Amino acid sequence: MKAVRITPNRLKGEVIIPPSKSMSHRAIICAALGDGKSKISNLIMSKDIIATTEAMKNLGVKVIDTKKDDNDKYEITIEGRDDLKVLNEVIDCNESGSTLRFLIPIGTLADDKVTFTGKGKLVERPLDTYYEIFEKQGLNYETDDGNLPLTVDGKLKADKYEVVGNVSSQFISGLLFTLPKLNKASNIAITTNLESKGYIDLTLDMLEKFGIKIENKNYEEFKIDGNQRYTPKDYRVEGDFSQGAFWIVAGLIGDSIKCLDLDLASKQGDKEILEIVEKMGGKIEYKEDGILVHPSETNGITIDVSQCPDLVPILTVLGTFSKGVTKIVNAARLRIKESDRLKSISTELNKLGANIIELEDGLEIHGVEGLTGGVVNSWNDHRIAMALGIGSMKCSGELTIENSSSVEKSYPSFWEDFKSLGGHVHEWNMGE
Structure with missing residues (x-):
């Protein structure tokens, strides 16, 4: 089992979004x-x-x-x-x-x-x-x-x-x-x-x-x-909006990030991340060669995720750093994913000072200015590991994510892309 230790830093640059x-x-x-x-x-x-x-x-x-x-x-x-x-x-x-x-x-x-x-x-x-x-x-x-x-x-x-x-x-x-x-x-x-x-x-x-x-x-x-x-x-295969969502949120809470190889004519349901972000006040520019996301002050809204459940972990991170209350509803199916994602993402972010209330079929997220550092675990869930990695940008101290290699399930190069955008990551093997 591997772990990463991240020294908080604002990510910036260009990233080629992996295929869907x-x-x-x-x-x-x-x-x-x-x-x-x-x-x-x-x-x-x-x-x-x-x-x-x-x-x-x-x-x-x-x-x-x-x-x-x-x-x-x-x-x-x-x-x-x-x-x-x-x-x-x-x-x-x-x-x-x-x-x-x-x-x-x-x-x-x-x-x-x-x-x-x-x-x-x-x-x-x-x-x-x-x-x-x-x-x-x-x-x-x-x-x-x-x-x-x-x-x-x-x-x-x-x-x-x-x-x-x-x-x-x-x-x-x-x-x-x-x-x-x-x-x-x-x-x-x-x-x-x-x-x-x-x-x-x-x-x-x-x-x-x-x-x-x-x-x-x-x-x-x-x-x-x-x-x-x-x-x-x-x-x-075209670029994946569910994976692109991590870098879109990184651009909102960090520094400007351009996401390449996302097709705006795509039929992917997770393309809804763009509409959600704009409703929350996020600044996005649509360029010929990609989507440019700028640092933004976002506001909490109610998000129905019945058609885009895979976005919940990273939306929870975004809600954590948005003003007011963000509610995620119609998310009961998240309990039978790689982890119980309602429980796993709220548990780990709350360890760091987030204010998230777990509901039967969703989450109620009260915005905070930032998080502390500390040790969290991915629950062997790739989307939890990646969401926590993006959340590290708003931590006041180093963040250690145990079982960080769970990203290999869908996005094996995630931590390399994280580093390419300026992330300070040290990875090591914790043993079995």
Whole structure:
């Protein structure tokens, strides 16, 4: 386990925002399901993306070429296949919820049974939506009292699928990837209000790029024709607004920061960070080559995060240094992420002098001028580690973040980018 010790300093400069993890998962899966070669470029091979790539390889897909550029971004050439084949019965999803929930229904397209394993909190993250489908369709499955490992034996059938929309959009995306390959038409009926619509938009957009057609009836129902074929395609992954949010907030509470490679026409739900920041009084300039963020005096507002839950840790940091009260609402799903993010981010910031009240489905954040130094822990959660790192700029003394290597899950170069903007970081290995 690693830790970082940060001497507080105002960050300033330019940073190339890493590629979207959400879109990377989706592009790799669509390429893998196409019968032919696709090139996926501008990838960061984080632990989550490696998990998805290895999972598809276990289902018979080949990665026939891998190139790395001068900015440590990868281009991989995938030789997809129309008929999946289980080469290794055990698929290790590591700690990636996207890998697990996307791949479970895809795994049923293969002829043999497949077992999904994972690590950390992923082992106990809920999969009831799929269990109910398996029971309805008569698929054999085994779990460890509802937890991983999960073994599934059988194929999904074309059907009318009823899915709740307020637990995780990943279940719906998993079905959207899979159902077009069945021999008959299916539809998905959403039985509750659909949260995280932006992630469904990303899935539908990627499917369309790879030749799959889905009829979206106002996010209440999705109609999917069967016997569709994925078309191979070369695709470059765009920058990630959920990762860019950390540097956007850094620019607001530190010094001016320009964020490069963010597409303002993106369908990413986390692009909402721009609107939220401007409502709070943040100063943003939109340049031809990037988004320039200036130091700003921000004010607390009420933020509904039902469509952008991944922004909560860094929004909590921003709320901590905003005048008045910031309320984060509709955030109950944050309790079943890599950590209970409502508890983890409020606990660690409060150790440093923040004034955050944890609510059942959100947070009430009372602004403060600054924080003390001290020792905090990431709870093995990449977004908590990064948020605390940005918060260090407003500490009066050194800040030590234990388990800082959790950033490798999504953004392995985070601490290097932090240093490139003037951050004073000392990293060391604490042992197991």
